[in-house]
Amino acid sequence: KEYVAAGISTDHECTTIDEAREKLALGMKILIREGSAAKNFEALWPLLREAPGRVMLCSDDKHPNDLLVGHIDALVRRAIAHGIDPLEAWQAASLNAVEHYRMQVGLLRPGDPADLVEVDDLHSVRVLRTWIDGRLVAERGRALVPSVVPPEINQFVARAKTASDFAIAAQGQRLRVIEALDGQLVTRTAIEPALIQNGAVLSDPARDVLKIALVDRYHDAPPAVAMINGFGLRRGAIASSVSHDSHNVVAVGVSDDDLARAVNLVIAARGGVAVAAGNTTAVLPLPVAGLMSPRDAYHVAAEYERLDALAKELGSPLAAPFMTLSFMALLVIPSLKLGPQGLFDVEKFEPVSLFV
16 A cells, blocks of 8 residues: 555556555556566456456567567557457557656557557557557568667676585585565575585485575676576576666576686677587577677577577476576565575565575
């Protein structure tokens, strides 16, 4: 209630329909999110029938290969398949957002600019042509606007790391472990016994308790290293500089050597997504702010699919391991995350120790 009273009018983080209904009752509007990692449409779609004027469709953190399959159009199709009236599904995809955010977008009224899509029919939602401000900008899946190559503006000063930078000296027998959940941004906290060898804590792939590391990209500092489960890697490591909200380098791995390899691939590219397992290495460079590629979406999608497949070959059962990884350093989403200074309990909003 206090959150709504402060003036927050929309929410895209609902994971259960009861939570969404409570927020609707308090006056909020709900955005039904369906991204690559966080998938909430199936839990929330009945809201489209219950409150058609106060619900929107959105995509949050969606990888390029998923974008090529579909975006808001895919959610409209799914809503219609669930029995939602096509016009109410389209309303949630367009009109509700335009009106709520007071966007300067034409609404098919006399005198409005022509901002619209032409579809083959209201049910299949196959877009034939798109106009913006009266200009035809796309036709039958082909963009008609010129491509613009952005300058590679970046701030990436981290230096290469060594395996020893990821070592954890044993200071106890029990560990506070981040518990990653497939399809969710939230995590839980688990307490697990430490696997200790020669005074150092090791990853324990047999129990899916692996090292997670965060390397500050803006300062050359020692990594923050903790433990996580849910990623399921049996060998190797994955790393990425797409790491909300500060976009430092975050990595999960079985061995310190592979953690260093994966992190260093990202550092050398001044941003990117990487996989390392011994002599097998791969990286998708993201040199624009460490987050984006100057290449087209089709190239990026193909490269991302290759890395995603490699991560799953290493054992990860997650539907989107890199997207899930990107939220492990987001210090505002419960309950346990990793920041540059170490583990952070979001619910208590204070740092906590690795050892219990």
